[in-house]
Every structure is written in C-alpha cells, then in structure tokens.
Amino acid sequence: MDHRAAGLTDGEALATYRWMLLTRRLEERLALLQRSGAFPLALSSRGHEAAQIGAALAFQPKLDWWYPYYRDLGAVLVAGSTLLDLMLSSFGKATDPASGGRQTAYNWGDRRLNIVARSAPVAVQVPQAAGSALALRRQGSRAVVYCSLGDGATSQGDFHEGLxxxxxxxxxxxxxxxxxxxxxSVPFGRQTAGGSVAQRAAGYGMPGITVDGTDPFAVGAAAREAVDRARRGLGPSLLELRVARLDSHTSDDDQRQYRSQEDLGEAAARDPLPAARGYLRREDLLPDDLERQWEVDILSELDGAERRAREAPDAVP
Ligand SMILES: Cc1ncc(C[n+]2csc(CCOP(=O)(O)OP(=O)(O)O)c2C)c(N)n1
Incomplete structure (x- = not known):
C-alpha cells in the first residue's frame, strides 16, 4: 500500500522500515548467540516484522498496555524495550526487567513500559488483556491494550472466552x-475450521479484518483504525495479519522435517524486509548512505548491548 494512502508521511514510512531493520538485526544476533552456546533458546520473528511494527506503531508507548506473544520482538521494541533489556532477558541475567532471569526468554515483561509478561500456555493473554482493558477503562484511563497471538492460539478456549x-x-x-x-508443525488448515481467524470476530460482534501482514503500511492503517475505535469507547477489534514464518518454530525445531521445499520457497518470497526496502528505494526515499549509516549504527548498538548483557550479574539461583 502506498504509505501516503495509509496516512503516513515520508519520514514515518522511513521510520517504519528502520524499526523493521532493527528487529531483523536483533533477531539475527540473538540467533547467532544461541547457536554459539551463549543461551539455550532463540525464537525467530523473521517474516513477521511488517505486521509487528505496522501494528505496534499505532499504539502509544507508556500510555498503552502490551500483551505481546513470544514472537513479537518488533512490538516490544516499539513499546520501549531497549536492546540491552532484551539481551538481559535472553542471557537470563539478574537485571532482566521481565523476571530477573527467572522466566523463559521471549516471555517479555516490563513494569516501566506496561508490558505484561505472559506465561507459557498459548492464548492465556487473550482474557488477561480483556480484563486489563476493562480495568483501565473503569479507572478512567485512555489507554488501549495491545494483545498479540499466533493462529494456532486461536484454537484455544481462552481465545474465545477472551473475545x-x-x-x-x-x-x-x-x-x-x-x-x-x-x-x-501443524498447518493452519488442519486446525482452524472455517479457514479464517478474522471471520470469527463476527460471532462476538466485533470487527474482524484480514490484512496482508507483509505490508507495514496496510497493517498500520488497519491498526490505527482499531486503536482509534477502542480509544473512543467503541470496543475491541480483531486483526488477522497474514505473514510468512521464514524460520523454524524455535531454535529447537527443524522445519525441513515437515515443510516442503515449495512451501519454504513461497515463504521466503514473502519476506517483508526486501519488499519494504524495494518500495522505499523505488519511491526515492532511502538513499544508499542513509541505509549504510543505519546498518553501522545498529551494529554498534547491538555490540554495546551484547557486551553489557554479558557483563551483567547472573540471575540469583
Ligand atoms: C496450551 C498450549 N498448548 C501447546 C503449547 C505448545 N506450543 C507452544 S507455541 C505453540 C504453537 C503456537 O502456534 P501459533 O499460535 O500459530 O503461533 P506461532 O508460534 O506460529 O507464531 C505450541 C503448540 C503451549 N505453549 N500451550
């Protein structure tokens, strides 16, 4: 979608891509660290960046509340988590803001940023987010709650109770x-009756919208409308963002065991990073030197965060 049609300035379109790039580079560093034995688990967000960044940028950090799921690296960055915060969490350090290194990594949380740590069962955050949202409204707050989940999580009872x-x-x-x-390893068609997540919203009388989750501007436009609706007291919405999972479920999984070469090739072709970059280049918004500078800056931020996280005290046994 043309970023102007989505209501974004050129600067906002560029900033959207900068967030996506940061998410991708952080993910790659965490994967590398896991492979080198620095910590036990890495969980890839590759392929989801446009969806996460496009949606998260519709919310107001520090005012709004966040119930991110484990793949939502981009959203927690937009919510205000620093690279150091997230590294501390992955390294399981005592100063990890989520849990002092006690919770499994990728169950992020931060009291300072209204990010609520979820627990491991998928979809538990759906009714929790509903309850928090109701509490916020009763307190007279203007805050809206962001709650993310995967398609598999919509098979859980919690999803339906929460909605x-x-x-x-x-x-x-x-x-x-x-x-x-x-x-x-379970494909959508083998566990979701009806073929659509968004359509389920109709049963609960709320808007349900399907959006191309590889297009950050289309996602942003849909998310801003949903946030605006919620802020005006008109209630919840459900967005279904269609994305591609480029990597295995986690670093403990090998998707080549259950995905065909063809499917993996189709997923790779839906990588949102080159698509967004190509768009900005075609629009003449992303000069070479800016892109190079971003890469240099991000690399140095990552190096600094990794060094400080390594030096931080371990979690108390
Ligand atoms: C209630 C419950 N059942 C099973 C699991 C194990 N589990 C962890 S993640 C996951 C897949 C969830 O898939 P989806 O919601 O589509 O999200 P994705 O990981 O694909 O982003 C499963 C089955 C769990 N954590 N909780």
Missing part, C-alpha cells in the same frame, strides 16, 4: 493475530 468478554464489555483492546500458517 466474548472483551466484546460484551466493550473493552478497549486490539487483538493482533499474526497468522503464519503454522503452529509448530
């Missing part, structure tokens, strides 16, 4: 389903 409760009470929450077509 029902949120809609019934007009809770100011936006549900962001990042549909990558896989729940570990």
């Amino acid at each position: 029902n409760f949120a809609a019934l009470h007009r809770a100011p929450v936006v549900y962001i389903c990042q549909n990558n077509q896989w729940a570990i």
Whole structure:
C-alpha cells in the first residue's frame, strides 16, 4: 500500500522500515548467540516484522498496555524495550526487567513500559488483556491494550472466552493475530475450521479484518483504525495479519522435517524486509548512505548491548 494512502508521511514510512531493520538485526544476533552456546533458546520473528511494527506503531508507548506473544520482538521494541533489556532477558541475567532471569526468554515483561509478561500456555493473554482493558477503562484511563497471538492460539478456549468478554464489555483492546500458517508443525488448515481467524470476530460482534501482514503500511492503517475505535469507547477489534514464518518454530525445531521445499520457497518470497526496502528505494526515499549509516549504527548498538548483557550479574539461583 502506498504509505501516503495509509496516512503516513515520508519520514514515518522511513521510520517504519528502520524499526523493521532493527528487529531483523536483533533477531539475527540473538540467533547467532544461541547457536554459539551463549543461551539455550532463540525464537525467530523473521517474516513477521511488517505486521509487528505496522501494528505496534499505532499504539502509544507508556500510555498503552502490551500483551505481546513470544514472537513479537518488533512490538516490544516499539513499546520501549531497549536492546540491552532484551539481551538481559535472553542471557537470563539478574537485571532482566521481565523476571530477573527467572522466566523463559521471549516471555517479555516490563513494569516501566506496561508490558505484561505472559506465561507459557498459548492464548492465556487473550482474557488477561480483556480484563486489563476493562480495568483501565473503569479507572478512567485512555489507554488501549495491545494483545498479540499466533493462529494456532486461536484454537484455544481462552481465545474465545477472551473475545466474548472483551466484546460484551466493550473493552478497549486490539487483538493482533499474526497468522503464519503454522503452529509448530501443524498447518493452519488442519486446525482452524472455517479457514479464517478474522471471520470469527463476527460471532462476538466485533470487527474482524484480514490484512496482508507483509505490508507495514496496510497493517498500520488497519491498526490505527482499531486503536482509534477502542480509544473512543467503541470496543475491541480483531486483526488477522497474514505473514510468512521464514524460520523454524524455535531454535529447537527443524522445519525441513515437515515443510516442503515449495512451501519454504513461497515463504521466503514473502519476506517483508526486501519488499519494504524495494518500495522505499523505488519511491526515492532511502538513499544508499542513509541505509549504510543505519546498518553501522545498529551494529554498534547491538555490540554495546551484547557486551553489557554479558557483563551483567547472573540471575540469583
Ligand atoms: C496450551 C498450549 N498448548 C501447546 C503449547 C505448545 N506450543 C507452544 S507455541 C505453540 C504453537 C503456537 O502456534 P501459533 O499460535 O500459530 O503461533 P506461532 O508460534 O506460529 O507464531 C505450541 C503448540 C503451549 N505453549 N500451550
């Protein structure tokens, strides 16, 4: 989608891509660190960046509340987590803002930023986000709640209970389903009746919208509308962002065991990074030197964060 049609200035379009690039480079560093034995788990967000950044930028950090799921690296960055915060969490250090290194990595949380740590069962955050949203409204807050989940999580009872409760009470929450077509090794078609997540919203009387999750500007436009609706007291929405999962479920998984070469090739072709970059280049918005400078800056930020995280005290046993 043309970024102007999505209501963004040239500067905002560039900033969107800068966030996507930061997310990608951080993900790559965490994967490398895991492979080198620095910590046990890495969980890839590659392929989801446009969805995460496009959606998260529609919210107001520090005012709004966040229930991100484990793949939502880009959203926690936009919410205000620093590279150091996220490294501390992956390294399991005592100063990790989520849990002092006690929680499994990728279950991020930060009291300072209204990011609520979820627990491991998928979809538990859906009713929690509904409850928080209702509480915020009763306190007279203008805050809206961001709650993300995968497509597999929509098979859980919590998903349906949460949507029902949120809609019934007009809770100011936006549900962001990042549909990558896989729940570990189970394809979408083998666990989701009806073929659509978004359509399920109709049963609860809330808007349900399907968006190309590889287009950050289309996602942003849909998310801003949903946030605005929630802020005006009109209740929750469900966005289904269709994305491609480029990597295995986690660093403990090998997707070549259950995905065909053809499927992997189709996913790779839907990588949102080169698509967004190509768009900005065609629009003459992303000069070579700016891109080079960003890469240099991000590399140095990552090096600094990694060094400080390595030096930080370990979690207390
Ligand atoms: C209730 C529950 N069942 C099973 C699991 C194991 N599990 C962890 S992640 C996952 C896949 C979820 O897939 P999806 O919601 O599509 O998100 P994705 O990882 O694809 O982004 C499963 C089955 C779990 N954490 N909780």
